[in-house]
Amino acid sequence: MGFRPWVYQLARANGLSGYILNSTLGVTIEIEGREDAQQLFLNELRLHPPPLAAIDEIREEMLEPAGTQGFEIRHSQAAEELARAASELVLVPPDAATCDACLDDFREPGNRRYGYPFTNCTHCGPRYTIIQDIPYDRAFTTMSEFPMCAACAAEYHDPLDRRFHAQPNACPECGPWVELWDRERRLHARAEAIQEAKRLLTQGRILAIKGLGGFHLACLASSDDTVRLLRERKRRSGKPFALMARDLEAAERLGHFDDAGRAALTSVRRPIVLVRRRENSPVSREVAPGIEWIGVMLPYTPLHHLLFDGASYDALVMTSGNLSEEPIASRNEEVAQRLHTLADFFLIHNRKIQTRVDDSVVRTFEGRERTLRRSRGFAPFPIDLGIPVEQILACGGELKNVFCLTKDHYAVLSQHIGDLENLETLRSFEETLDHMKRFFRISPVAVAYDLHPRYLSTRLALSMEGIEKIGVQHHHAHIASCMAENRLDGKVIGVALDGTGYGTDGKIWGGEFLVCDYADFERRFHFRYVPLAGGDTAVRQVWRSALAYLLDAGCDTGRVPNVLAERVPAKARGVVEKMIARRINTVDTSSCGRLFDAVAAILGIRLEANYEGQAAMELEALADSFVARDIEPYPFDVTGGEIDFRETIRHLAKDFENTTLASARFHETLARVIFEICGRIQTSDGLNRVCLSGGVFQNFTLLRSTVDLLRRAGFEVFLHARVPPNDGGLCLGQAAIANRRLQSGLCRQ
Numbered sequence: 001m002g003f004r005p006w007v008y009q010l011a012r013a014n015g016l017s018g019y020i021l022n023s024t025l026g027v028t029i030e031i032e033g034r035e036d037a038q039q040l041f042l043n044e045l046r047l048h049p050p051p052l053a054a055i056d057e058i059r060e061e062m063l064e065p066a067g068t069q070g071f072e073i074r075h076s077q078a079a080e081e082l083a084r085a086a087s088e089l090v091l092v093p094p095d096a097a098t099c100d101a102c103l104d105d106f107r108e109p110g111n112r113r114y115g116y117p118f119t120n121c122t123h124c125g126p127r128y129t130i131i132q133d134i135p136y137d138r139a140f141t142t143m144s145e146f147p148m149c150a151a152c153a154a155e156y157h158d159p160l161d162r163r164f165h166a167q168p169n170a171c172p173e174c175g176p177w178v179e180l181w182d183r184e185r186r187l188h189a190r191a192e193a194i195q196e197a198k199r200l201l202t203q204g205r206i207l208a209i210k211g212l213g214g215f216h217l218a219c220l221a222s223s224d225d226t227v228r229l230l231r232e233r234k235r236r237s238g239k240p241f242a243l244m245a246r247d248l249e250a251a252e253r254l255g256h257f258d259d260a261g262r263a264a265l266t267s268v269r270r271p272i273v274l275v276r277r278r279e280n281s282p283v284s285r286e287v288a289p290g291i292e293w294i295g296v297m298l299p300y301t302p303l304h305h306l307l308f309d310g311a312s313y314d315a316l317v318m319t320s321g322n323l324s325e326e327p328i329a330s331r332n333e334e335v336a337q338r339l340h341t342l343a344d345f346f347l348i349h350n351r352k353i354q355t356r357v358d359d360s361v362v363r364t365f366e367g368r369e370r371t372l373r374r375s376r377g378f379a380p381f382p383i384d385l386g387i388p389v390e391q392i393l394a395c396g397g398e399l400k401n402v403f404c405l406t407k408d409h410y411a412v413l414s415q416h417i418g419d420l421e422n423l424e425t426l427r428s429f430e431e432t433l434d435h436m437k438r439f440f441r442i443s444p445v446a447v448a449y450d451l452h453p454r455y456l457s458t459r460l461a462l463s464m465e466g467i468e469k470i471g472v473q474h475h476h477a478h479i480a481s482c483m484a485e486n487r488l489d490g491k492v493i494g495v496a497l498d499g500t501g502y503g504t505d506g507k508i509w510g511g512e513f514l515v516c517d518y519a520d521f522e523r524r525f526h527f528r529y530v531p532l533a534g535g536d537t538a539v540r541q542v543w544r545s546a547l548a549y550l551l552d553a554g555c556d557t558g559r560v561p562n563v564l565a566e567r568v569p570a571k572a573r574g575v576v577e578k579m580i581a582r583r584i585n586t587v588d589t590s591s592c593g594r595l596f597d598a599v600a601a602i603l604g605i606r607l608e609a610n611y612e613g614q615a616a617m618e619l620e621a622l623a624d625s626f627v628a629r630d631i632e633p634y635p636f637d638v639t640g641g642e643i644d645f646r647e648t649i650r651h652l653a654k655d656f657e658n659t660t661l662a663s664a665r666f667h668e669t670l671a672r673v674i675f676e677i678c679g680r681i682q683t684s685d686g687l688n689r690v691c692l693s694g695g696v697f698q699n700f701t702l703l704r705s706t707v708d709l710l711r712r713a714g715f716e717v718f719l720h721a722r723v724p725p726n727d728g729g730l731c732l733g734q735a736a737i738a739n740r741r742l743q744s745g746l747c748r749q
């Protein structure tokens with residue numbers, strides 16, 4: 001991207017002749033000329049490549065002089081066809097944030113793109129979200145309906161121009177435009193649309209704004225009333241909203257960023273970066289009630305920049321334009337229907353979004369960016385697995401669904417699809433799958449799926465015909481995902497802690513210690529099962545988990561000052577207690593997520609959760625705020641393969657008066673449990689490599705203590721970075737396992 005013109009200019013500047021030719025995942029350059037000029041060329045290539053170039057490796061070879069004259073960019077069509085014939089993976093570029101040169105263009109009065117919200121070049125702009133087919137060429141993008149004007153076409157065809165072959169190249173003369181609509185879909189403003197949008201935002205109105213991969217709902221981040229109103233309309237009680245800050249400086253006034261956080265924030269991928277909120281942060285508490293973390297991103301399209309230029313605010317709420325857990329809205333007509341009740345005005349435009357892509361979310365740990373949601377800016381950039389793989393489709397899980405396709409030695413992960421609970425998301429899954437198969441020319445020979453019989457992704461996999469089907473246990477997939485991204489092979493100790501995963505015994509697992517490789521796993525230790533009443537209801541009514549744990553531990557659940565006795569109606573409590581006692585509509589679970597829920601409820605921090613993981617996040621925030629050198633863990637037992645928290649619960653139930661301390665002690669207890677169990681497996685099996693995976697490890701307070709304990713004892717600890725530890729990373733593990741089973745003939749239908 002922008003690489004060929006850059007090389008062209010560099011070669012010419014150094015008086016070198018030759019050519020550059022793109023192949024699919026690499027570039028061939030021949031240069032001929034003076035030796036010192038060649039060295040200058042190579043140094044520049046190594047030290048200052050253009051912003052979007054991802055150079056993995058440079059291989060050099062000396063050739064006989066060919067006596068070429070001048071430097072040329074050779075047309076890559078032939079190369080692409082060759083690659084296709086050889087069935088190599090063709091690169092489909094992810095979207096990239098507006099570059100500095102383009103920023104200058106639309107901010108410079110007199111420039112023909114002054115104030116133009118669709119300015120882009122080969123270093124930046126929409127890609128994946130507008131591509132309809134490959135090769136990546138304007139004719140196969142949603143920009144095809146905008147014929148370039150003479151000025152744009154001249155740039156497009158000039159090898160010395162930054163916009164040489166910039167497929168979405170556009171200007172006010174020939175490109176898309178924005179409009180501001182009111183609620184009744186009446187045109188409110190066109191020429192002054194952005195000015196007017198800024199004015200409305202300042203007044204506290206809620207706007208639906210069309211971005212790269214879908215619509216955002218935007219409003220002032222500083223106003224409690226406005227944010228509360230958005231929350232009511234979105235029916236998203238409690239779930240944190242993402243923020244967009246004017247620039248790095250403004251972002252740093254909102255939260256605490258480390259170097260890796262700043263690097264992530266300003267990268268071309270422009271993800272949402274989760275950071276600890278500053279005490280005096282100027283944004284409303286309503287943005288993320290009850291938790292100390294806020295998600296901040298920087299403007300990544302010219303439209304975003306223009307919304308901040310000259311505005312009186314420095315931060316906006318920018319949350320996905322959808323009702324809770326629906327896919328993000330992306331079409332103008334759809335927006336009028338689906339966002340009608342959510343926004344007061346609509347800042348829309350007429351460049352179509354081909355593929356909806358949500359914002360990505362990252363957090364930093366040990367100086368490295370860690371992906372929690374891998375979507376815009378990342379997808380569909382392939383992950384190099386370092387080993388040859390079969391062509392496989394791995395369907396992922398149910399929540400935070402992401403699927404992947406493998407080929408050559410790459411895994412191509414889809415963008416974040418969302419929770420596969422409704423038809424709309426299922427359709428998004430199928431559409432994206434269709435696209436990706438076509439873009440990457442992949443025809444899977446096998447499909448890997450989760451063992452949970454009720455997951456939509458599983459049912460979809462099982463309904464596919466003429467393809468080998470490979471069921472993969474949920475927690476095995478989590479660990480294999482961590483192994484694959486760290487390119488491990490052989491046996492490891494796998495610690496998989498999460499909310500829900502279907503076990504091979506039909507129970508719900510989630511506190512699992514495995515000894516595994518890609519081919520298979522053994523479940524060595526697990527959290528003691530507790531009977532959870534009401535199954536999925538218990539994920540929302542976290543007090544049900546508390547009852548399950550308290551009863552299991554033999555605690556008197558009615559004793560004051562037990563918060564359950566005070567805050568859960570006696571009748572509801574009675575019903576659930578009876579259900580547990582008689583095992584009516586209960587499900588046995590070893591879930592670590594439910595243990596977190598139970599602890600939060602017992603401590604009175606949260607009795608009802610509005611979204612999965614809310615209780616755990618609040619507990620983490622408390623524990624994280626507890627500053628002490630040595631935190632004493634609670635006692636626990638290990639009997640056979642069972643990790644027993646009954647003693648932990650009995651102690652914890654007495655600690656309700658100091659929730660901060662109790663939460664810190666609970667986190668320490670879990671870290672010690674992990675440490676102790678890894679030690680036992682190390683002794684019995686002689687294994688030293690530990691993989692930590694599962695949604696619970698999004699809790700970086702727990703992660704930090706765990707990693708510290710393990711490293712100090714000499715374990716080699718492997719974490720996720722490029723792929724999320726939550727169910728968004730499952731597909732990679734499923735693919736790795738299916739691949740090994742296929743390659744070693746271990747497959748059983």
Ligand code: ZN
Nearest residue numbers: 099102121124
């Ligand atoms: Zn640019």
Ligand code: ZN
Nearest residue numbers: 149152171174
């Ligand atoms: Zn133009």
Ligand code: FE
Nearest residue numbers: 498500501727
């Ligand atoms: Fe999971």
